[in-house]
Amino acid sequence: MPPRGSSSESLSSSAGSPGGGMLLKATIAPPPTFSGIPPPPPGDPPSWQSPRVPLHVGEAQLDRPAAAQCVLTGLHEKSAGTLYLTNLRMIWEPLQAPNDAKGANEAYAGLPAVLGLETPRLLSVPLYSIVSKKIYRSQAGVIFELLQKYNSRPALRVGLSESDCSRISASLTLHLKPPANPMEVRANVQRSYAVLHGSQLAPTVQREAHSNAFKGWTSTYDASADYQRMGLLNPLSHWRVSEQNADYQLCGTYPAKLVVPRSVKDDDLHKAAQFRSGRRVPVLCWKDPFGVASISRSSQPCVGVSKMRSPQDEALLQAIADTNPFNERLQIIDCRPRVNAELNAAKGKGYEHQAQYINTKLSFMSIENIHVMRASLKTFLKLLEPKTLNASKTGELYKEEDSFLSDLDKSGWMGHILKIIRTTATVVKMISVDRASVLVHCS
Known part of the structure; x- marks a missing residue:
């Protein structure tokens, strides 16, 4: 499987391309160098067009948008739009906004785009899911494709100008592929979605922590409320809540509060834990x-x-x-x-x-x-990886595997x-x- 954010070498590794075209090797710009600790990256330049779909907190564009034609069925049906690269995902939007109420918020419209069932409203490809990118020249021009983990069809296929294709590909590689220089690593981290998302939420978190409103995991899950829902806190219940694992000394892999039969004493709970593997007591x-x-x-x-x-x-x-x-x-x-x-x-x-x-x-x-399950899953997921491009027929992107069902059976995954x-x-x-x-x- 190609590494995430593969470089220009992986772009030219395929033997052919749809339509029998010649592969185009992208020119990857060298990564920028930094002296000293880089400051936090600035926001999007004012001249950069923003997508209609709302960006998440901490999501920022990494490069200026590019005019891109989304290639639908085969390589001949195209829909004009704009391609955006952020620190979280790759977004393609059509030039004209949808007329219905769903609008641009209908993300991940990959299925209609691949099958050509309708013009896609929005294509949104998370960067973490990308395993490789392909660039090739066809009758439709320069085609830029993104392949995802365990998806035999391209998650995104757009036509770009050569300059935009080289620029977008270089920016994507720079963001996904870890740089060699430690200072460049720090710069990459500082402009990542995780860091920007956290830094923008920090003031809110600090205010909530100061007001004792920020409770971490308990703000999402309230064990006491769940126990009440199941009728465990009723005085007549046969169960009780034990605090013996409050410091996680009874069992490190169990929650702090344990529900046990009311008749069981805490001392007996500790002795029973000693008789169970990993102290995971019933x-x-x-x-x-x-x-x-x-x-x-x-x-x-x-x-x-x-x-x-x-x-x-x-x-x-x-x-x-x-x-x-x-x-x-x-x-x-x-x-x-x-x-x-x-x-x-x-x-x-x-x-x-x-x-x-x-x-x-x-x-x-x-x-x-x-261990057996992991090996089976690995074999099963191997079947879902992008297949080798077949250039023998125009528009035939992937060779059909007659042995898929037999290979699926051999993996044992369905049996598990x-x-x-x-x-x-x-x-x-x-x-x-x-x-x-x-x-x-x-x-």
């Missing part, structure tokens, strides 16, 4: 607001081949089962294949044995581990997704039809 994730069925999570128990036991861990699972008077058996969903769980037992971990954990039923879901969906359906049936409580874990 805790509540969700409860039916109008019922008693619940979903809890944990990691695997450390039983080993000698079937070690923890009275506190066994009592905790029994307490979770006791919160549900309609179905006293706690369903344990082990997402792993059984053979994987057996192998983990040889390493001192494993799974719940029903002889030790009474009133439970263990089910293995045969979902592969993260099927297992996850089946597991989800199993849990949904347990809590909605059987009215059972469920504990879900893998390793």
